[in-house]
Amino acid sequence: GQSLEQPSEVTAVxxxxxxxxxxxxxxxxxxxSWYQQHDGGAPTFLSYNALDGLExxxxxxxxxxxxxxxxxxxxxxxxxxxxxxxxxxxRDTGGFKTIFGAGTRLFVKA
Amino acid sequence: xxxxxxxxxxxxxxxxxxxTLQCAQDMNHNSMYWYRQDPGMGLxxxxxxxxxxxxxxxxxxxxxxxSRLNKREFSLRLESAAPSQTSVYFCAxxxxxxxxxxxxxxxxxxTRLTVL
Numbered sequence: 001g002q003s004l005e006q007p008s009e010v011t012a013v014x015x016x017x018x019x020x021x022x023x024x025x026x027x028x029x030x031x032x033s034w035y036q037q038h039d040g041g042a043p044t045f046l047s048y049n050a051l052d053g054l055e056x057x058x059x060x061x062x063x064x065x066x067x068x069x070x071x072x073x074x075x076x077x078x079x080x081x082x083x084x085x086x087x088x089x090x091r092d093t094g095g096f097k098t099i100f101g102a103g104t105r106l107f108v109k110a
Numbered sequence: 111x112x113x114x115x116x117x118x119x120x121x122x123x124x125x126x127x128x129x130t131l132q133c134a135q136d137m138n139h140n141s142m143y144w145y146r147q148d149p150g151m152g153l154x155x156x157x158x159x160x161x162x163x164x165x166x167x168x169x170x171x172x173x174x175x176x177s178r179l180n181k182r183e184f185s186l187r188l189e190s191a192a193p194s195q196t197s198v199y200f201c202a203x204x205x206x207x208x209x210x211x212x213x214x215x216x217x218x219x220x221t222r223l224t225v226l
Binding site for chain 1 (some may be wrong): 166
């Protein structure tokens with residue numbers, strides 16, 4: 001079967017660094033994406049990794065290891081506005097079918 | 111640019127009623143998607159359209175039909191609504207042309223559907 005696993009909740013302090021892990025098991029793999037979703041809002045794209053290694057975009061970085069079927073999202077200098085749900089998603093067979101994880105709820109405390 | 115727009119924003123149906131959710135994008139994207147999101151869960155793909163004129167089933171297609179009317183528009187139809195279809199429905203589009211393209215999906219604001 002196809003599955004993505006990520007922690008259900010993470011709590012961190014403002015200004016800290018937090019890492020959200022994602023492991024996947026899918027029939028095909030073209031890349032790993034990360035999305036952010038605030039309560040009541042729509043998901044917004046954060047990053048995409050097709051190759052092994054680290055991609056950095058401002059305070060956010062994303063890492064992929066294809067051999068380990070594993071990736072993570074790293075958020076630095078946490079701000080209160082980073083409190084949201086974060087989803088990893090795998091681009092599956094054919095390159096268009098996208099499978100999402102159940103999401104990680106991040107709580108940032110003052 | 112409006113991005114991805116969806117109508118309606120809210121809808122209440124009775125069991126057995128039918129309705130069509132509308133989605134349009136003005137970014138000239140090739141790929142479009144329909145997802146549903148249940149409380150506390152991730153998004154599940156219902157149908158997708160890799161390009162104008164093509165549609166394919168996702169994870170949870172039963173009870174739904176889609177139409178890729180043209181490059182801009184991708185509609186989702188519930189022929190006979192059931193309480194299990196109560197959910198938030200998101201439409202998304204992507205400029206991706208194939209596996210080698212970066213998969214950036216842009217989401218609409220969602221339609222909150224309740225089936226009584």
